[in-house]
Amino acid sequence: METRRDFLRTAVVAAATATLGEVALGAASKIPSPDRRGILCDLTACIGCRSCEAACRKEHGLSSVSSLSELGRSNVPERRRPSPDALTVVNEYKHPNGAGSPTFVKVQCMHCDYPACESACIVGAISKKESGPVLWDTDKCIGCRYCMVACPFQIPSFQYDTALKPDIVKCDFCVHRTEKGGVPACVEICPVEALTYGRRSALIEIARKRIENYPDRYRDHVYGEFEAGGTSYLYLAKTDFKELEFPSLKREPMPGTSESIQHGIFAYFVPPISLYSLLGGLMWINKNRQKAEEETTE
Numbered sequence: 001m002e003t004r005r006d007f008l009r010t011a012v013v014a015a016a017t018a019t020l021g022e023v024a025l026g027a028a029s030k031i032p033s034p035d036r037r038g039i040l041c042d043l044t045a046c047i048g049c050r051s052c053e054a055a056c057r058k059e060h061g062l063s064s065v066s067s068l069s070e071l072g073r074s075n076v077p078e079r080r081r082p083s084p085d086a087l088t089v090v091n092e093y094k095h096p097n098g099a100g101s102p103t104f105v106k107v108q109c110m111h112c113d114y115p116a117c118e119s120a121c122i123v124g125a126i127s128k129k130e131s132g133p134v135l136w137d138t139d140k141c142i143g144c145r146y147c148m149v150a151c152p153f154q155i156p157s158f159q160y161d162t163a164l165k166p167d168i169v170k171c172d173f174c175v176h177r178t179e180k181g182g183v184p185a186c187v188e189i190c191p192v193e194a195l196t197y198g199r200r201s202a203l204i205e206i207a208r209k210r211i212e213n214y215p216d217r218y219r220d221h222v223y224g225e226f227e228a229g230g231t232s233y234l235y236l237a238k239t240d241f242k243e244l245e246f247p248s249l250k251r252e253p254m255p256g257t258s259e260s261i262q263h264g265i266f267a268y269f270v271p272p273i274s275l276y277s278l279l280g281g282l283m284w285i286n287k288n289r290q291k292a293e294e295e296t297t298e
Contacts, residue, residue: 040196045194047192055189103237108171109156119254121147125138136167138167227251228249
């Protein structure tokens with residue numbers, strides 16, 4: 001009987017460990033859908049009106065911060081990151097010698113093809129959808145914030161001021177609109193059509209054609225086409241992307257790095273779902289052991 005109990009106990013632990021392994025390894029093995037959508041940001045067209053910020057806040061029911069409510073080029077801060085009350089922000093970058101026009105950069109989740117945040121999440125709360133967006137599931141999240149550490153673009157934000165149920169927040173690609181055939185709110189409101197929504201492959205063709213037709217206007221670089229394995233947000237600019245504080249990333253997907261770190265740290269960690277399964281299995285083993293002992297006594 002002792003051997004049988006040991007076998008069952010080992011089987012339950014192995015099942016729990018396998019569950020963690022599937023969560024950790026699943027992200028890097030997925031191949032993005034060829035039909036996934038994306039957004040092309042033409043920074044040479046952006047005028048810094050920040051209408052996209054206002055549309056995003058309205059679409060997601062976010063409170064309007066006073067310093068952000070006054071739209072217009074004269075009120076564009078130089079450096080900001082997305083936050084719980086601003087899922088997308090526009091920053092201004094002055095011309096290096098001060099003579100030319102500034103460049104305005106829209107910043108939000110890049111919706112990577114191989115998300116490092118998805119790979120780093122130890123409970124599978126973040127997932128890359130076939131249509132393109134990278135989404136977060138509040139019901140699965142345990143608040144570890146490893147997604148924030150893993151993101152090469154420093155995008156996910158944590159609601160530190162929400163004590164009872166803080167969330168990880170970021171751009172969701174307006175999935176509630178796109179799933180019904182619509183376009184993201186920021187794309188719809190852009191007055192100069194600096195944002196283009198469509199199939200990612202088609203957007204890359206559009207970007208390449210613009211570079212070919214207007215070589216003096218664009219740098220020969222579609223940011224996001226290859227960086228970190230590719231992203232759903234793509235950028236065109238005349239200025240070097242390093243000067244616009246875009247991170248210099250290799251073509252290799254980021255999950256390979258985050259998973260190696262994660263596996264080393266959490267090799268013996270059992271997430272809540274697996275823990276419940278483990279506890280339930282041990283209770284079942286204990287119950288059957290007691291029953292077997294009672295039968296032996298009789």
